Amino acid sequence: MKVIYSYFYRYIKIAIFILFQILFIQLFQLLKPWPIKFAFDYLIEKKSLPFSAVSYLSFDTQLFILCASFVLIYFLLGAFVLLNNISKIYFGNAILTDIRTDIYRKLQKIQISYFNRKSAGDIIYRTINDTQSIQVIATKIIFPFISSIILLFGIFVVIFQINHKLLFVFFFTTPILFLSISFLNKAIFKVSNKLREKESTLLSTVEYFLNNLSVVRIFNKEDSENKKFQISSSDVLNQNLKLNIFDTVHAWIVNVLIAVGTAAILWFGVKQVLSNNLTIGDLIIFISYLESLYGPINSITQSISLYYESMAGIKRVLSLLNENEIIVDGHENIKDNIINHIEFKNVYFSFDSKRWIIKGANFKIFRSDKVALIGKSGSGKTTIVSLMIRFIEPTMGEVLINSKNIKEFKLKSLRDNICLVGQRPVLFSGTILENINYSNLDISDYEINEVLKIVCLDDFVKNLPDGIHTYVGEKGTMLSEGQRQRISLARALLTNAEVFIFDEATSAIDNSTQKRIFENIMNRFQYKTIIYTTHRLENVSYSDYVLVIKEGMIFKTDKSDLKI
Ligand SMILES: Nc1ncnc2c1ncn2[C@@H]1O[C@H](COP(=O)(O)OP(=O)(O)OP(=O)(O)O)[C@@H](O)[C@H]1O
Ligand SMILES: [Mg+2]
Numbered sequence: 001m002k003v004i005y006s007y008f009y010r011y012i013k014i015a016i017f018i019l020f021q022i023l024f025i026q027l028f029q030l031l032k033p034w035p036i037k038f039a040f041d042y043l044i045e046k047k048s049l050p051f052s053a054v055s056y057l058s059f060d061t062q063l064f065i066l067c068a069s070f071v072l073i074y075f076l077l078g079a080f081v082l083l084n085n086i087s088k089i090y091f092g093n094a095i096l097t098d099i100r101t102d103i104y105r106k107l108q109k110i111q112i113s114y115f116n117r118k119s120a121g122d123i124i125y126r127t128i129n130d131t132q133s134i135q136v137i138a139t140k141i142i143f144p145f146i147s148s149i150i151l152l153f154g155i156f157v158v159i160f161q162i163n164h165k166l167l168f169v170f171f172f173t174t175p176i177l178f179l180s181i182s183f184l185n186k187a188i189f190k191v192s193n194k195l196r197e198k199e200s201t202l203l204s205t206v207e208y209f210l211n212n213l214s215v216v217r218i219f220n221k222e223d224s225e226n227k228k229f230q231i232s233s234s235d236v237l238n239q240n241l242k243l244n245i246f247d248t249v250h251a252w253i254v255n256v257l258i259a260v261g262t263a264a265i266l267w268f269g270v271k272q273v274l275s276n277n278l279t280i281g282d283l284i285i286f287i288s289y290l291e292s293l294y295g296p297i298n299s300i301t302q303s304i305s306l307y308y309e310s311m312a313g314i315k316r317v318l319s320l321l322n323e324n325e326i327i328v329d330g331h332e333n334i335k336d337n338i339i340n341h342i343e344f345k346n347v348y349f350s351f352d353s354k355r356w357i358i359k360g361a362n363f364k365i366f367r368s369d370k371v372a373l374i375g376k377s378g379s380g381k382t383t384i385v386s387l388m389i390r391f392i393e394p395t396m397g398e399v400l401i402n403s404k405n406i407k408e409f410k411l412k413s414l415r416d417n418i419c420l421v422g423q424r425p426v427l428f429s430g431t432i433l434e435n436i437n438y439s440n441l442d443i444s445d446y447e448i449n450e451v452l453k454i455v456c457l458d459d460f461v462k463n464l465p466d467g468i469h470t471y472v473g474e475k476g477t478m479l480s481e482g483q484r485q486r487i488s489l490a491r492a493l494l495t496n497a498e499v500f501i502f503d504e505a506t507s508a509i510d511n512s513t514q515k516r517i518f519e520n521i522m523n524r525f526q527y528k529t530i531i532y533t534t535h536r537l538e539n540v541s542y543s544d545y546v547l548v549i550k551e552g553m554i555f556k557t558d559k560s561d562l563k564i
Pocket of ligand 1: 113116117351352357375376377378379380381382383384423504
């Protein structure tokens with residue numbers, strides 16, 4: 001929780017300003033019925049107002065002053081509420097932006113394996129929705145709670161000053177209102193939480209369908225999917241109906257309770273008025289205050305329920321903020337941007353500390369080596385290359401670059417010099433050009449054409465109506481898998497990296513095109529270090545030597561030793 005308070009503390013001056021506004025707002029709330037009281041108790045009784053500054057003025061002027069002050073109270077109350085709302089929104093948003101930015105920064109540092117374990121939906125929910133809890137705590141819990149307490153306190157003090165005897169009606173009504181409102185609010189919270197759950201189920205039903213569209217159709221599951229949707233949809237409607245009924249019943253019960261309180265005041269009040277112990281004006285103030293009891297009591301009970309709900313969100317935010325699986329940045333740059341060797345020294349790696357994926361890897365790759373990394377599916381090829389760019393860290397042992405632990409280097413310097421093309425091509429919605437020059441915006445048309453030739457996409461792009469400016473669709477879905485892979489390759493080849501790593505980067509491309517791409521790359525980048533993983537044995541021919549992964553162990557082999 002200290003972490004959360006530290007966010008509040010950054011804006012302490014605004015918080016104090018808001019508290020002052022709240023004091024004024026509640027003062028005006030209390031003043032609301034007073035002009036009417038003075039009208040009844042003095043002017044209607046043909047007496048002058050009990051203020052020496054105005055008591056000598058004419059009757060009309062005094063009445064006018066009373067009417068004007070009535071309007072003025074409402075005007076100032078509104079103005080302060082406006083100022084207060086603006087300040088609260090600013091305060092809440094400032095805190096929300098700060099915490100979201102911190103979480104976003106944190107996400108950039110967390111190990112890639114964390115994201116494999118958590119669903120994207122969960123992380124998005126924590127970053128966007130759960131963080132709102134901190135805003136809710138600031139704007140909808142703390143300040144309304146304080147203002148309600150001040151108002152309740154004010155009401156009791158004023159009533160105590162006027163007439164002790166009627167105070168008991170307030171003492172009697174307040175707890176009953178409090179108990180019944182909090183009971184009803186609890187029920188409403190339950191229903192509205194259920195409604196939110198049902199709505200999210202409905203959303204995920206649609207999301208599931210969209211993600212698995214082709215599988216649903218291939219296996220003729222449209223009918224069962226429709227049924228799921230219908231059930232989800234009617235669940236939402238039912239909960240909505242329930243919530244509406246609860247809301248209306250809530251208002252009904254509260255109104256009746258307030259009427260009972262008012263009736264009690266009328267009963268005792270009228271008697272007191274008749275026995276001259278109370279003025280009509282005072283009675284009006286009592287009735288008006290009794291009606292305004294609902295606001296603060298409701299707000300306090302809501303604040304309490306909201307508090308518990310928000311704490312659940314805050315806990316999820318904190319667990320993300322305190323996530324310690326982070327990659328700590330190093331301090332050094334890679335000298336002259338030259339990588340003379342990458343070395344694995346007794347590296348062990350496990351995702352879950354139960355099963356070793358890599359068991360004691362020892363090998364050294366030198367500058368401008370061409371290395372094929374081969375092994376069965378699931379043998380750990382992607383794991384090895386992820387260790388080279390610090391997507392993940394060795395569980396034991398060291399990865400060395402130029403004989404220094406990889407952890408000493410700045411991540412930026414490391415990733416500027418080692419560029420990985422992953423197994424699954426990642427494209428953004430945008431044009432082909434935007435996808436290619438993401439790595440290097442200053443690239444010339446000539447260089448782009450050159451790289452398109454290397455990845456054998458030049459003819460394809462030329463023949464598109466919009467050429468390089470063709471839109472590729474959401475995640476590049478308007479292109480074939482092989483085309484997407486080649487765009488990913490082109491994006492990497494345009495960087496100035498010293499080492500290129502291709503993790504099955506050409507697996508979806510036909511053999512003859514793949515052969516041309518490999519030959520082009522090896523010719524064009526003969527001085528760069530190239531490490532590539534592959535299932536296809538024939539691809540080892542472009543390498544100088546082969547690293548074979550088998551049961552977590554790595555052996556260096558000559559390519560001629562492999563039966564192709
Ligand atoms: N995030 C993860 N959490 C737990 N285990 C994982 C995770 N990612 C991979 N694995 C396991 O680690 C092993 C090695 O995976 P890796 O992706 O390195 O294999 P690969 O050799 O690249 O396979 P492929 O040729 O199919 O791409 C696999 O057995 C896999 O089950
Ligand atoms: Mg792999």
